[in-house]
Amino acid sequence: MQHAFFSLVRSGLWGTPADRQLFRSVSPDDWETVYRMANSQALLALTFDGISSLPAELRPPRALYLKWTARTAQIEQANKRLNQLLPELNTLYREAGLHPVLLKGQGIGTNYRTPLHRQCGDIDIYLGKQGQPIANRLLLQQGAIVEGEASDKHASYSLKGVHIENHRIILRLNSPLANRHFQQIIRKWYPQETDYALFSETGKEDSKAVSIAIPPATFNALYIFLHAFVHFLNSGIGLRQLCDWTCLLANRHKEIDATTLLRQLQDLGLLHAAQAFGYIAVTRLGLPANRLPFPLEGTKQIGEQLLEDILSTGNFGQHDNRIKPRPKGYWAGKWYTFCRATRRCNELRQFAPYEALWYPVTLIGGTIAIQINRLKGVKDKKARTKK
Structure with missing residues (x-):
């Protein structure tokens, strides 16, 4: 069902019709699979746009279609509130x-x-x-x-x-x-x-x-990738993060200084990782290759590895069935997160070796900062109470 799913995603991104041929033999169970994929990747409303490009006889069964419609309306209302x-x-x-x-x-x-x-x-x-x-x-x-x-x-x-x-x-x-x-x-x-x-x-x-x-557009093109990559190392990301980057590169390309962006990725040691993201943006999401500031030759293996992880973990790793639930205790939860992130970084170190190496240290530093803030908050509360 991946081909059908990505056809809907591309249709939603660019306003082009979904490939009807892919949906002529899609069963109700197949449609449920596509829905779950869209939900886990935080792309329900975007894929609904793709469904809207299909003739009525190729759309999901009525009950699922109405469910998809309702979720799309909820997403619209959430955006309006913000x-x-x-x-x-x-x-x-x-x-x-x-x-x-x-x-x-x-x-x-x-x-x-x-x-x-x-x-x-x-x-x-x-x-x-x-x-x-x-x-x-x-x-x-x-x-x-x-x-x-x-x-x-x-x-x-x-x-x-x-x-x-x-x-x-x-x-x-x-x-x-x-x-x-x-x-x-x-x-x-x-x-x-x-x-x-x-x-x-x-x-x-x-x-x-x-x-x-x-x-600024050039910084944003760097930052949106970096934000996604940091979450990818930690627990995983969904295709929504790739769609964000893809839409930015596609629609702001005239304002993005490609030479500067390429140099910054190289200086940060993250060009290889960015090329993996770019591979998915071009081969699955339909971004024209000339919107990237770097070539994609030789990136298929690492790009497919990234895609496999994204489809397995879902949005921010929330749909990864391979991992055990986080323990309820505060410190037990912290230890669980540290061990999981350390193990994950070791598995993904080929994307950006130095980022993966230093990530456990960053987690420890972040936990220390949180505890300091908690102590300061307690002291401030006591001081206000005395007054």
Whole structure:
């Protein structure tokens, strides 16, 4: 069913008809398999667009079709909630003198043919090390609720039913040398040289659209790949992350400096990994090869290995049936995550040896940072209680 599934994905990405020949002998059980694939890869609404290009007699059975329709509507509503809140957050932060930059998510959604059909998650906003604490206080004043553990990279909140992450650090690479270089790349453009995108409730430009800062296109092409790759090393990724990168490369290619992007990937030691991602983008998702800043010769083996892992693990590794459930205890869970990530990095070290080597160290450092933040939070709470 892979061929049928990818035909639907390409149809949703580019607005071309799905290959009817692939669906003439698809059984109800086969359609259930395609649905599960789309669900595990966070591509339900995108593949529904592909289904819409098929004649009625080749579409899924009625019950499944209605289920697919309902899930697509839910994804649209989730996107609208985020798009409604975005301008409010942007105004709140800017009026406080901050320089918020929208990361990933809704910003990347603007590159999709149908932005509301990109399966969304949360709102990620970069504010820098000085700006983030101020933004955190502003959210609390608006009635936001703290969610999860604050890491050294971001703090998480819930406001009006939307998950928000205020970032003090955009991303940290595992290799100290590569990470130092990556942070230098960020400092070259933030905050003076951001791009802007227009946002409305529908995700498209209209009379009510609001301009919000996003990263420059060349940096974004680097960052979206890096973010996906870091999650790939940790637990796995879904095809949605590949679709994000593919849509960005396809629709912003005139603004992306291919020479700079290639050099940065080489400097970070991640060109080989990026070529594996590019292999899938071209051979499965339909990206024209000339939209990549590097050649794909000799990448089939590692590209197919990446694809096999993506189809096995699903979105952020949440559908990997090969692993045992995470233990319920706090420290037992931490140890489980560490062991799993270490084992996974060892298996995938050929993609980026230095990143894989340093990843367990990054996990330990992240856990220490979380504990320090927890202790600081306890002390601050005691101090407020005494007052």
